[in-house]
Amino acid sequence: MDTDKKNIIEVKNISIEFPGVKALQNVNCVFESGKAKALVGANGAGKSTLMKVLAGANPGYTGDIYFNGEHVEMRSPRAARALGISIVYQEVDSVLTPNLSVAENIMVDYLVYGLKGVGAVNWKKLKQEAAKVLEDLNISIGVSELVSTLTLAEKQMVVIARAIMQNCKFLILDEPTAPLSQKETETLFDLVRKLKKMGCGIIFISHRLNELFEICEDITVLKDGQVVGETELSADVQISDIVKMMLGGTYQEEIDKSGRTIGETVLKTTDFSDRGKRIHGINIEVKKGEIVGISGLVGAGKTELCKTLFGAYGRPEGKYQVKGKEVAFSSPNEAIHGGLALIPEERRKEGILVDETVEHNLSVVTLNKYARIAGFINRKKEGEAAEKKIKDLVIKTPSAAQKVGLLSGGNQQKVTIGKWLDSDADIYIFDEPTKGIDVGAKQEIYKLIVELARQGKSIIYTSSEQSEILLLSDRVYVMYSGTVQKELRTKDTNEEEILFYSTGGSENE
Secondary structure, three states, X not given: OOOOOOOEEEEEEEEEEEOOEEEEEEXXXXXXXXXXXXXXXXXXXXXXHHHHHHOOOOOOOEEEEEEOOEEEOOOOHHHHHHOOEEEEOOOHHHOOOOOOEHHHHHOHHHHHHHEEEOOEEOHHHHHHHHHHHHHHHOOOOOOOOEHHHOOHHHHHHHHHHHHHOOXXXXXXXXXXXXXXXXXXXXXXXXXXXXXXXXXXXXXXXXXXXXXXHHHOOEEEEEEOOEEEEEEEOOOOOOHHHHHHHHHOOOOOOOOOOOOOXXXXXXXXXXXXXOOOOOOOOEEEEEEOXXXXXXEOOOOOOHHHHHHHHOOOOOOOEXXXXXXXXXXXXXXXXXXXXXXEEEEOOOHHHHHOOOOOEHHHHHHHHHHHHHEOHHHOEOHHHHHHHHHHHHHHOOOOOOOOOOEHHHOOHHHHHHHHHHOOOOOOOOEEEEEOOOOOOOHHHHHHHHHHHHHHHHOOOEEEEEEOXXXXXXXXXXXXXXXXXXXXXXXXXXXXOOHHHHHHHHOOOOOOO
């Protein structure tokens, strides 16, 4: 990487249209080497679409792109890589090969450099190179480990490691901190600062607006496919100013949780564990109409608890009661019949069928309600139900026939939730439901969760963000190292106390 040469990307009048949607409209902006520019906007604003144009993944654009003053055509990923533009997508599983090792995933584009004969790979050198980049990242992941065994946070770091191996001039990071712990985020930010000093330009997409001030020099705001604001991130700029540009108005994070009646206990565990001991000794209870938060840092066991409750890891150990009856769900199917619904953390992998339509996704849990005699589906009835959910949940889509994978993250999440709304579920498990979505979509999901509680549904809500837990929950269980470290009443606690127990603190300290 040439630290002395200044590289500039100029985007002029870039537009792109998908069926029924103007994704970008005459977008103009500039990206410079050695600087980090934040790109923000509500879900569907066009951030990822613009980045895919720069990465060569949206070849159908109109307008012009200039690299160091020279007109370039970004019609393929190869064209982007040739200019030194690398992108790290938010959904890491789509770009990793799970059955290959960490080293092979990091070095997949560079295997040719390891050839020492016809068809022979210098595996020692390949692993050494992969180990070096991980060491530079200060990440302790064995290069021989299979990617399929890694956590979501570790997978993210593997993708970033592979990107920086390309000696890129511009690195696009699409929600890179969403799956990372605070420590991992700090490590990433240290790397970003190092890359900037080396002359690399960073384009940083994030919904965590507070973190942008740590590493970005300026910010571009998109709304409805258009640039609506650009400014330097100085001490004079407030988060509320950015949010106002994003939403086109003011925003205040308040949730009315009134109108609920908290009743009897509907879910209770005693010394609850999964057989793989991902979690152990869990003692929790959830009442009817109650919102119970599960807090903890990345790796604390929140997701593992949700999946064990839902039967995803097979029959659990310990005592498990649902609506007063002893249960031991050995599969998600049993959990669904027991009245549970799970909105998983990795929505594209586990929550939706990305290549199916919005309509089919919204009906997949309750297809039996639309079945005629002999099992044929009443498509008219299915379609009417889907249209009602699209309207009620304000799902932004050209039509019910749109593939879910083409929607924005926030709208995908609404579909993930919407498929359960006419099921027989009494207990809803939300695992990091607002990860990677904007403040406006978050507010809509918060309101939806509270409305479910008003209807008498019981809510389990996990989040790594203490502010969300305090905003929504009535009580919170703080997890650390696979077990519950502390139970707290939300009205009597604060972010500092939750973080204390999240990091292993105990009452004896």
